[in-house]
Amino acid sequence: MGENDEVFFLKNFTENREWKIENRFTTLSFCVLFSIFHSLFSFFCYNRFVTKKYKENTMEKIKIGWFSFSCCEDSTIMMTELMNEHWQDWKKMFDFRHARVLKTNNIMDEFDVAFVEGAIAGPDQEEKVKEIRSKAKKLVAVGACAIVGLPAGQRNTFTEAQLAEVQFLIDRFGALPKVLKVSDVVKVDAEVPGCPMNTDAFLKAVDVLVKELRPQT
Numbered sequence: 001m002g003e004n005d006e007v008f009f010l011k012n013f014t015e016n017r018e019w020k021i022e023n024r025f026t027t028l029s030f031c032v033l034f035s036i037f038h039s040l041f042s043f044f045c046y047n048r049f050v051t052k053k054y055k056e057n058t059m060e061k062i063k064i065g066w067f068s069f070s071c072c073e074d075s076t077i078m079m080t081e082l083m084n085e086h087w088q089d090w091k092k093m094f095d096f097r098h099a100r101v102l103k104t105n106n107i108m109d110e111f112d113v114a115f116v117e118g119a120i121a122g123p124d125q126e127e128k129v130k131e132i133r134s135k136a137k138k139l140v141a142v143g144a145c146a147i148v149g150l151p152a153g154q155r156n157t158f159t160e161a162q163l164a165e166v167q168f169l170i171d172r173f174g175a176l177p178k179v180l181k182v183s184d185v186v187k188v189d190a191e192v193p194g195c196p197m198n199t200d201a202f203l204k205a206v207d208v209l210v211k212e213l214r215p216q217t
C-alpha cells in the first residue's frame with residue numbers, strides 16, 4: 001500500500017466512523033424521544049381512563065337507599081325484577097349505599113334518594129325513618145302501605161272487640177297504638193302508588209329524580 005492509498009484509507013475510515021457515530025446518535029435521540037412520547041401518551045391515556053372510571057364509580061353516581069318497614073316487601077321484589085332490564089344503566093348511574101336485598105354490607109351515611117316501602121308500626125321504625133330522612137335529600141314513599149298505611153295497617157280499622165283480641169301482640173312487640181303512613185312521621189317528596197308499586201310510575205319517578213339531581217346526565 002502506497003502513501004496515497006494509506007491516506008485515502010485513513011480518510012475513508014475516519015469519515016465512515018464519524019458517519020456511524022452520527023447515525024447512532026440520531027437513532028439514540030429518536031429512541032429517547034419516542035420513549036418520552038410513549039410514556040407521556042400512556043400516562044395521558046391511563047389518567048383519562050382512571051379519571052373516567054373514578055367518576056363513573058363514585059363521584060357522579062346518585063346515592064340510593066332502599067328501606068322496608070312493616071310490609072310484605074313486594075315492591076322490593078318488583079324493583080329487583082326491573083334490574084333484569086335496567087341494571088346496565090343503573091349501575092352506571094346509581095350507587096346503592098343501602099339495599100338489603102342487594103348486598104350485606106350496607107352503609108347508612110347519606111343518600112340522594114331514599115326509597116321507603118311499608119308502614120310505620122313501632123317506635124323503633126319511627127326513629128329509623130326519621131334517621132333516614134335526616135340523611136336523604138329526597139325521600140320517596142313506595143307502595144300503598146308507605147303512602148296510606150294500608151293494607152299493612154289493617155288493625156287501624158279494627159272494631160274494639162277485634163282490637164282487644166290482638167292487644168297482647170301489640171303489647172308484646174311494643175307497637176304503636178296506630179299504624180302510621182310514612183308522611184305521618186317525616187316529609188315525603190314523591191310517591192310511587194300501587195300494591196305492589198306500579199313499575200311504570202316507579203321508572204317515571206326515577207327519571208324525574210335523575211333529571212333533577214344530575215341535570216347533565
Ligand code: SF4
Pocket residue numbers: 070071072073074075117118142143144145146150151152194195196197
Ligand atoms: S303496598 Fe302492598 S305490596 Fe307493598 S308492602 Fe304493602 S301490601 Fe305489600
